[in-house]
Amino acid sequence: MEEKILEIGTxxxxxxxxxxxxxxxxxxxxxxxxxxxxxxxxxxxxxxxxGRGGKSIYDLLEEEIMKSDMTESDKTRGLSRLLKxxxxxxxxMLAGATGSGKSSxxxxxxxxxxxxVGVGVAPETPEIARYELDNLVIWDTPGLGDGVEKxxxxxxxxxxxxxxxxxxxxxxxxxxxxxLDASSKDLGTSYDLINNVLIPxxxxxxxxxxxxxxxxxxxxxxxxxxxxxxxxEPDEVLEKFLxxxxxxxxxxxxxxxxxxxxxxxxxxxxTEEGGQQRKPYNxxxxxxxxxxxxxxxxxxxxxDNINEDEDNWLYDDGEFDYRGSTMDGFCETVWDYISDGxxxxxxxxxxxxxxxxxxxxxxxxxxVGAVKGIFNAVFGLGGLGV
Numbered sequence: 001m002e003e004k005i006l007e008i009g010t011x012x013x014x015x016x017x018x019x020x021x022x023x024x025x026x027x028x029x030x031x032x033x034x035x036x037x038x039x040x041x042x043x044x045x046x047x048x049x050x051g052r053g054g055k056s057i058y059d060l061l062e063e064e065i066m067k068s069d070m071t072e073s074d075k076t077r078g079l080s081r082l083l084k085x086x087x088x089x090x091x092x093m094l095a096g097a098t099g100s101g102k103s104s105x106x107x108x109x110x111x112x113x114x115x116x117v118g119v120g121v122a123p124e125t126p127e128i129a130r131y132e133l134d135n136l137v138i139w140d141t142p143g144l145g146d147g148v149e150k151x152x153x154x155x156x157x158x159x160x161x162x163x164x165x166x167x168x169x170x171x172x173x174x175x176x177x178x179x180l181d182a183s184s185k186d187l188g189t190s191y192d193l194i195n196n197v198l199i200p201x202x203x204x205x206x207x208x209x210x211x212x213x214x215x216x217x218x219x220x221x222x223x224x225x226x227x228x229x230x231x232x233e234p235d236e237v238l239e240k241f242l243x244x245x246x247x248x249x250x251x252x253x254x255x256x257x258x259x260x261x262x263x264x265x266x267x268x269x270x271t272e273e274g275g276q277q278r279k280p281y282n283x284x285x286x287x288x289x290x291x292x293x294x295x296x297x298x299x300x301x302x303x304d305n306i307n308e309d310e311d312n313w314l315y316d317d318g319e320f321d322y323r324g325s326t327m328d329g330f331c332e333t334v335w336d337y338i339s340d341g342x343x344x345x346x347x348x349x350x351x352x353x354x355x356x357x358x359x360x361x362x363x364x365x366x367x368v369g370a371v372k373g374i375f376n377a378v379f380g381l382g383g384l385g386v
Contacts (some may be wrong), residue, residue: 015050056134057304058086090294090301091137091172093128094197095158096179097189098143101216104268105179106131106138108280108312109287110305128157139173145189155197162201171357175210175293176202181267182215182245183223187252195256204259212293213249213263214286218242219278232279232315239317264289269312284322291329303330 055063065078094102106112110133129140139161142154164172176198182192199207218234226238234242242265249263266282287306293297316322324375 030364038316041326057300075333085297085300087138088298089135090298091139091174093139093141093173093176094179095141095176095193097145097181100179100181100347101268102140102179103217105269108268108283108307110307128161133305136305144193158197159201174295174298175212178211178213182218182242183220191252199257199259208259210293211261212289213261215246215263216268218265218281219267232281279315280312282317284313288322288326291326299330
């Protein structure tokens, strides 16, 4: 088998940070960035092309440390830094009205087929369901809007969970993803949840950092008449409608709480009656903002559990390079935590995790190269120069 060397140019940590922050400003993407492009590697090949072989990102990084020419003490230091990152869990709570598409969202985003199922998974049970994917834990709350008494019971459980602390006396829940139905005119239940439960419970400052609001089922808004099935995107009429809807939700939250939380419009994708598959839209944008909301030292838990179907990441609004920037957000974890706060420029494949020199192999040219190689394939960026 022919040996290959993965050549990756010199990068700086601030390059990752700048790119992640640029998404919030809405600045035009230039250069080699690829906003909205839908090129991809052939279906079914992306995950195989990463060379993971079913291994986690943590396993790949550990292997690169162990097979390096470092001294035993340097290997120990590298493994210790890696273990610190690996030991940090991400806890995400999903909340929203019945029928908003919470289940379809988590199924589209993550590898739910390997999740360990916790308590209260039966739909008729008014308990918070716990799904565990290694270091990623998803808390799926029961749907709201099916009765005042039931909503009150669910709300109490949500408040109790939000006030739980982890072993280090930090809030257990890292972020709350509130899912609204973009096709519904009645969003009162969701407004009550956000304005009268979540924000008072978390506090204003934490809410601005830990609450993400998303409008699902964008394809069914305006009765679905302005959705292009061929392009899998809204036409100009629906695009304006969705923007106005997001602005209206943002205004209602701001008027009620003073917080400026901008919703994201997307479609999680689902299978219609008769077997027709609706493909996700703007799932890349949703994931991008989830990654931004999660602390850097925990982002690899998300990276290691992303849905492997590259079709899920093809379609977005083209306003920003969500795929490339999400990948860079994961790379920030490698820079900031695994490289022990290294803040000077270095060649990827060079001294990351204390590994000297270029690493030879078909997949990994270094720790950041490992992350980039995986997500170049999953996000369909293999031939786009990212």
